[in-house]
Amino acid sequence: MIIELKNRKEKFNFKMSGKYNIITGNSGTKKTYFLKTLAKYKRNVSSVFCTIVDDFGNKIDKDKIFILENESTLSVDYHLIFNSVQGAVFIIDETSEILSKWDIGKVFKESKNYFIIITREILGWLPISVDSIYTLQSINDTIVNVSKFCKLNSDI
Incomplete structure (x- = not known):
C-alpha cells in the first residue's frame, strides 16, 4: 500500500x-x-x-478510508462495520474503543480490508510481520515510514 498525504506544511509518503x-x-x-x-x-x-x-495497484477512494480514534463512537455493531465493506483501509488510534473488544482480532482476520494501527506499543494479539511495524522519520521535508526492526535490506 502506498499513502501520499500532504498539506501546506508537511508531506507524508508511506510504503506498506x-x-x-x-x-x-x-x-x-x-x-x-x-x-x-x-x-x-x-x-x-x-x-x-x-x-x-x-x-494490487487499485486506488482507495475517500469513502473507503475510515479513521477510528478515541472520539469515535460506534453507532452500529462493529462486526458489521468491518464486514460491510471490502478493500477499505481502517486507520485506528490506540485509544479507540474498538481495540478493546474481546474478538477484534478474529474480526480483523475475517475482514477483507487493510488496517493501520497507530500505537506506542505493539499489539501482541495481532499476527503482524516484523517488517510491517514502522516508526516515522523526517527525510528531506517528507515524513516517511521506516521499518522499526529491519534496518537493512538484508534484514527483509
Whole structure:
C-alpha cells in the first residue's frame, strides 16, 4: 500500500505491505499529526490532498478510508462495520474503543480490508510481520515510514 498525504506544511509518503501495519513511536513523532491530517482530508479541507493505492495497484477512494480514534463512537455493531465493506483501509488510534473488544482480532482476520494501527506499543494479539511495524522519520521535508526492526535490506 502506498499513502501520499500532504498539506501546506508537511508531506507524508508511506510504503506498506500486507493487511496489517503498525505505526509506533513515542510522543512527538507525528503519529497523531498524520491521523489528524488524514481526518482533514476526509472532511474535504481544500489544502489537504491524499492518494492511497492498495497492494494490487487499485486506488482507495475517500469513502473507503475510515479513521477510528478515541472520539469515535460506534453507532452500529462493529462486526458489521468491518464486514460491510471490502478493500477499505481502517486507520485506528490506540485509544479507540474498538481495540478493546474481546474478538477484534478474529474480526480483523475475517475482514477483507487493510488496517493501520497507530500505537506506542505493539499489539501482541495481532499476527503482524516484523517488517510491517514502522516508526516515522523526517527525510528531506517528507515524513516517511521506516521499518522499526529491519534496518537493512538484508534484514527483509
